[in-house]
Amino acid sequence: MATFIKPRVPRGMRDILPEQMIRRQYVIDVIRDVFEEFGFEPLQTPAMELSEVLTGKYGPDAEKLIYQAGHTGGKEDISLRYDLSVPLCRVIAMYPQLPKPFKRYQIDPVWRAERPQKGRYRQFFQCDADTVGSDSMLADAENVNLIYQVLSRLGFKQFEISVNDRKLITGIGQFSGVPTAQLGGLYRSIDKLDKIGLDGVTAELRENEIPEDVIKKLLTLLQIEGDSTTVLNEMQEQLEDLEIAREGTAELKELIGYLTTLGVPEECYKVNVAMVRGLEYYTGPIYETVVEEPKIGSITGGGRYDELIGSFSKQSFPATGTSFGIERIIDVMEEFDMFPSTVGKTVTQVLMTVFDDELMKESLKLATQLRQGGIRTEVYFRPARLSAQMKYADAKGIPYAVILGSDELAAGNAAVRDLASREQENVPLDKVVERIKHLINTSEGRQTF
């Protein structure tokens, strides 16, 4: 007896079956449309990079999660990419002739050897838009605008884009007077403010042996509440002696000024001085969108990274960008049933039935006409009982069936059946395409997309 290999996929990775793939493509289409609307150009880079390109960019914790991708006898030390930003920087350094500012988007998988959880996979898609070669806060404002546009078009009603600035964080660090070695832990504790509250942060700071007077100082900063402008003004006042903090608040004020002009509603973003973000390469404004329900973490993240390209070339460029997490966005949309009814289970719009061998020829002719008319049409592959063919259409969620039997053919007709309403009508053969088109256009919810 033959022994079989148990069919399975690597941990944290999965197959995306057609029904789910259709939803995915819908989300990707929306994102791509927005990106291109803002003038971002498509870019693709290899799934693997030389390991030296990736190391030393993300910080030691993240670096452990990079997949090694060498093969037996391979001479190169290569790894699967961890994100799309570092490969972009490599591209910028490699092709100096690209006109600046360079705006590109990339929608591709990345790999991280994390322990999987809901909304956390080892292979997942990032959808990145980045602007290289401009230090204008308008570029950063555009990133936030992208997030706003994409999420509202996907039907997200309530979301809040947290905005902060690495310079402001550095200022807070200096303000606290905590030695550099402890700074990482300090930031990490502060970052949890939204999750564990002031008391929780206080407790954690004490555990990390941060002196009481420092904790007190920090709490006065973290307690600042109000709209973005108020928070920034207060921060500016509290940290006015620190140049780096002044720069941070100035940047954010400029950014918010642009957001207002661009028409991004105020309730969609908020300055959150406690939001830190882990990746080491950020240098200026940073932003992320966290959804509370379901508990899935952040669905977007990004920021300015003016130094990163400098690690590949003498000539450095300021850069900023943002990233969308498709699988988390889809997880949220599925949880709340946010897909429009126009996103169906199948791409097929019409099932062309086949009665018998004689009529097969007529069915194929009609199918060809439908396809030429731009209607996605599937033909049943062999004559079968009509009930079987209907059942197939129903199981696949195909919205319409065209039935061509000897009775219809004799009258020069075909029957056009709406599977959902079970209504059926005879239509002259040369009007079938037109009729189906009309049905598709008028009955939203039964077409695919």
Next chain:
RNA sequence: GUGGAUGUAGCUCAGGGGUAGAGCGCCUGACUGUGGAUCAGGAGGCCGUGGGUUCAAUCCCCAUCAUCCACCCCA
């Protein structure tokens, strides 16, 4: 990486030391040109994998793998 829970039919799950059940789904028929209803019948499981204890293991013990949850981190 740390801690915890769970792996039994396609799906959701029950059961329990003597090689297994429900609901839903699926297939067939009643229905020779019309799918979601009804009725009748049927298929489908080395009870995650490997080892141990036992006369005997799906059940007890150990290991391992996978999934989920929390932490960590992040999309």
